[in-house]
Amino acid sequence: MTGTRTGRRGSTTAWADIDLHALGRNLERLRRGLPPGQAVLGVVKADAYGHGAGPVGRALQRFGVDGLAVADMGEGITLRRAGVTAPILVIDPPLSSQLRLPALHRLGATVTSLIEARALATAANRAGRTVDVHVRVNTGFAGFGAPQADLTDLLAAVASAPTLRLEGLYTHLSGAYGPYEDGGLAELERFGEAVDVARAAGLLPPLVHALSSPALGRPLLTAAAARIGCTAVRCGAALFGIRMVDGESPLPLAPVMSLKARVTRVTALEPGDVADYAAASAAPRRIPVAVLPFGFSDGHHLHRLAGGVLLIRGRPAPILARPFMSGLLADLTDIPGVQPGDEAVLIGRQGDHRITVEDIAARSGLRPSAVPLLGPRVVRRYRTGATGEEQPE
């Protein structure tokens, strides 16, 4: 079964294939790599890392994810409007102008201070609804979360408010994004102290979570998290098959997105012609080129990708000079016979070659999760069947 969501079939010249079957398998494999009983919250902020929040959120729900997480209220509302009924945690605490929204849209709210907790309780009371609350505690990352010293009072305030339900306690580990096997362990130990404080006060909520994607393939961290009482993980990148740290994970995760465009023109630079707006790009010889309708407004990583490659006719074609806003030139010197309409692959597999998000990140100096963030012109096509698209195992 193949599903497409483009209403402009014939006009599509650049598109992302989103393999929802691979997404489901990734979720399953992540689960298998975790100690038993851990809940998985799928992080789908930033439009599901460019994969499309609505379709991805609905698919994860179908695959049995325990909940979803987004950065802000607007993203949570978008998911509800897309028909997602699973629990949704909003990571940013509500601004005073947003206090009604968790009750109105059944969104789980993060609180990090007594002021936020009280204001949220008042708003929930007015709305006549109960709101799920996760308390975020700071363990040393960017000042996000409540100071450890405030934790007991904050948990007590949430637990005693009749319109708030204390659902979670969490933190986010920066060290896990570093190259070291035990990165994040010191932060996790600080979180363990917070968990002990909550337990001692009789205020330990059901969902206790700290680990995110890069930690999930590291037994040192997953075992330590289970030991201190974690009951859930939050993961975004790993669900999409994106590795945030080099050589990070023994988990066999498959990329979910491939990115394609059709050659719109085949032409040539004559000696002295420039390939972008810089004289330095003047062609030293005749260079046959393909024009691709994919520029830095379609994928901002392209802005940094001079010297990168894409695949045409199963062969790597170097990107010539710097891409334009809405297009790029690919060098066809080694690829004869290219025709307008031929399919080029910017991320994914063609013939014996494969271009990964991680390759592009390494070349462009971006974080891997930034690479699939695409511009509005790029259509997404959703494939749901096991045979929808050839996938590397």
Ligand SMILES: *Cc1c(COP(=O)(O)O)cnc(C)c1O
């Ligand atoms: C973005 C985010 C995540 C997900 O991180 P991944 O590395 O994509 O798994 C988890 N927790 C918080 C608080 C986040 O902001």
